[in-house]
Amino acid sequence: MNIYDSHTHLNQNVLFPQWKEILSQFIEHGGKGLVNAWANEFYNENGLTIAKEAKVIYPDCFVKCALGFHPDDVSSLEPLKETLQNLKELILKNNDLVVAIGECGIDLHWDMSEKPLIKQQEFLSLQCELAKELHLPLMIHSRDAFQETFDIIKQYTDLTIYVHCRWYGPNEIEEMLNTFNHLFIGFCWNVTYPSAQNLRDSVKKVPLNQLLIETDAPYLSPQWHRWEMNTPDRVEIIWAAIANYLWLDEKNLWEQVEKNFFALYSK
Numbered sequence: 001m002n003i004y005d006s007h008t009h010l011n012q013n014v015l016f017p018q019w020k021e022i023l024s025q026f027i028e029h030g031g032k033g034l035v036n037a038w039a040n041e042f043y044n045e046n047g048l049t050i051a052k053e054a055k056v057i058y059p060d061c062f063v064k065c066a067l068g069f070h071p072d073d074v075s076s077l078e079p080l081k082e083t084l085q086n087l088k089e090l091i092l093k094n095n096d097l098v099v100a101i102g103e104c105g106i107d108l109h110w111d112m113s114e115k116p117l118i119k120q121q122e123f124l125s126l127q128c129e130l131a132k133e134l135h136l137p138l139m140i141h142s143r144d145a146f147q148e149t150f151d152i153i154k155q156y157t158d159l160t161i162y163v164h165c166r167w168y169g170p171n172e173i174e175e176m177l178n179t180f181n182h183l184f185i186g187f188c189w190n191v192t193y194p195s196a197q198n199l200r201d202s203v204k205k206v207p208l209n210q211l212l213i214e215t216d217a218p219y220l221s222p223q224w225h226r227w228e229m230n231t232p233d234r235v236e237i238i239w240a241a242i243a244n245y246l247w248l249d250e251k252n253l254w255e256q257v258e259k260n261f262f263a264l265y266s267k
Contacts, residue, residue: 001254003239004062004261005034005232006186007103007139007164007214011046011065012038014218014229019050023058026232033062033261034232037103037139037164039070044090051097064265066100066139067091071107074123075114084126091134099265101131102139103164106152109143121152128156137162137184137264146172154179162186162264165216169198173205184264186212189220189230189238191245203245208256212264213239 005026010019026034036047047065054063067087069077077083091098104127106120131138137160142149146168153161160182176183185206191199203211215238217230222237239257243250 001030001236001251002032002258003030003236003254004032004213004258005215005217005235006162006184006212006261006264007037007188008034008217008232009036009038009043009219010034010050010217010232011036011043012218013042015231016046016050020053020057022231022233023050023054023061023063026235027058027061029233029236031061031232031235032258033265035064035066035099035265037066037068037100039068039103039141040073040076044068044087048090048094048097051094055097062265064097064099066102067094067098068100068102068104068127068139069123070103070141071105071115071120071124072110073115074119077123080119080123080126084130088130088134091136098136099267100137100139100162101127101134102162103141104139105141106145106149107141107143108145108148117148121148124149124152128153128159131159132156135267139164141165142168150175150179157181160184160264162212164214165190165220168202170201170205173202177205177207177210184210184212184260186214187238187242188214188216189222189234191238192222192241200245203242208248208253209260209263211242211257212260213242213257 221230
């Protein structure tokens, strides 16, 4: 059975030194495609390195990257417009490897002193404009900031939006579904956490042709391995849990997720 991880981080500093071993393990479990995302220059360069080398070493596996800037890094990105111009040039130079912009968005969960809201809003808007210009999907990160994020991205209903991981409850999901014509929503292992009933309810709100499954590795390991490092091969366990929540045949769910993965990431 073919499996896909729509949002992972082999380009993260913990996983990057062993990315070939981890990717091989993913392929052994049936892995046919993954996209590395993140958020600053270091991760962007690592994502490109993996995509370039994997194209030669693992030609039968779709390994691409998203380039962009996470809201947590906004304080180090001055001037913002120059940063975006550099990002644009990097994407154009590596057009065959880059399938989305992000992850980007607004995060109000942690200490805000180094990432004021107004700066996060400005930089999200700039990345929305870039996605529109380059005709690329926008990969959204939002935490404790639904309205702040939504107020910006709702101005770009022509974009393809991929809402990654933490996206609140069913009411917010419904508002997103009613606003965007080209929307995909990804779920990962946090749907298994005891406190995450809101997310489990949200899974049931998402039409099957808009559902994606991701690991967000090395983050968000399964509840029963909560403090271990997460890896892309665990995506098949997430898929089994979600199939159980939806009372779906596992094979049918994966076939639909495969279609969704390529609907999002194929140019």
